[in-house]
Amino acid sequence: MLRTALILSLAAAPALAADPAPVPYPEGYRGWTHVKSMVINAGHPLHDAFGGIHHLYANKKALTGYKSGNFPDGSVIVFDLLEAKTADNTLQEGARKVLGIMHKDAKKWQDTGGWGFEGFKGDSKTDRAVGKNATTACYACHLPQKDKDFVFSAYRK
């Protein structure tokens, strides 16, 4: 009886206790549409995490989201962060620091606004920087963007 009760208890555990579903690596994203770019320099509050030059890419579903304001399930936005190398009055792209991902699935990632958040370190497709910590590491900062479906960027023509 104790064993049965334990099994029932586990089965009824709230969804919050479960680890979030892993976010897949965005294969082929370099062929997706370039949304916009930006450089974050030393002295900026986000420099430790996001210093360098970053480019945002959107798959076809995410592009419809940028236009309508509502991102359908399957939307993927990639934040591609590279080192910024300055020399001879230029700023050039250096090594990849991290590849940040937002992957929309309203059911799968219901605890973080319907978005799965992940970061792949450097050029790795497996070395994850976020994992179970999406709520504190990503979602908390995206929360104020709720009226834009938690997305900061806008498509730059």
Added chain:
Amino acid sequence: MLRTALILSLAAAPALAADPAPVPYPEGYRGWTHVKSMVINAGHPLHDAFGGIHHLYANKKALTGYKSGNFPDGSVIVFDLLEAKTADNTLQEGARKVLGIMHKDAKKWQDTGGWGFEGFKGDSKTDRAVGKNATTACYACHLPQKDKDFVFSAYRK
């Protein structure tokens, strides 16, 4: 007789005397593959012409050229130059300054390495910055890149 001679003379005029064929505006280039980006700051020798943040885009044929080193006819490379606005330790994209184009057709633009060169001012699809001056305004600087089919940029993974 004089008239006939004149007509024959005109018909035999060297190709150099003809204006280059106009380079078409690259419709849909914002959906093409992003090749790489760079910032050119004040103090750089090219700052007057190309100061700001630029992105390079390639259509599918040009992508094969970046990989093989030989760009097939129909390859189009776009140099999208935007103002670089610096504030609060960031560099952000501003207004479009010029859209530079290289369009490959070995016959049509045989006098400039098989490439048609053009610049569209700002967001205009008709206001041309280069026109008849491609040889001096573009090709002269691209000439040293002959072993790379006159292209400066390389695809950044």
